[in-house]
Amino acid sequence: MELQIVAWMILRIMYAWMFLYPLKVLLSDWQVTKNTVALIVPKRLVPLSSILMVIVMIIGALSILLGFYAQIGGLLLLVYCLMGAVVHYKLAKLIINHQAMANQSNNAALQEVIDMGVVGNVSSAQKNFVLAAVAFFFMLLGSGPMSLTAPFFQPWIVY
Secondary structure (H helix, E strand, C coil), X not given: CHHHHHHHHHHHHHHHHHHHCCHHXXXXXXXXXXXXXXXXXXXXXXXXXXXXXXXXXXXXXXXXXXXXXXXXXXXXXXXXXHHHHHHHHHHHHHHHHHHHHCCHHHHHHHHHHHHHHHHHHHHHHHHHHXXXXXXXXXXXXXXXXXXXXXXXXXXXXXX
């Protein structure tokens, strides 16, 4: 039984870290954050959506980490991760589109950078699908033992 508790705690800590760790960079370069959000929302909604994105990251991560209504946190992060996948696919497409406009003087080096950028963003999008699946897991089952609140979608779950 203790091993299950340790496994749940490691999962919760690492999952929350995936959303809390990037906050420093997102907040320190707010213009880049807004430019990223602008890839998926209309321009007039970018300021509010950028703030909401950060709030969802904080609330979702802390909810799962502390086990405080983790099913709601899981739902928030599920939507966030799916939107993140869309962002990464759009970034990969932007890189490909910029290739046509780039200077042809050093085509080999340019092609290598483009390939790395595309691969990096596509693999990040795929990572977001895995994170979305884990968020779905938390949404269904809650955050396991040592949680501050019990799961309310399925209160009959026993850990």
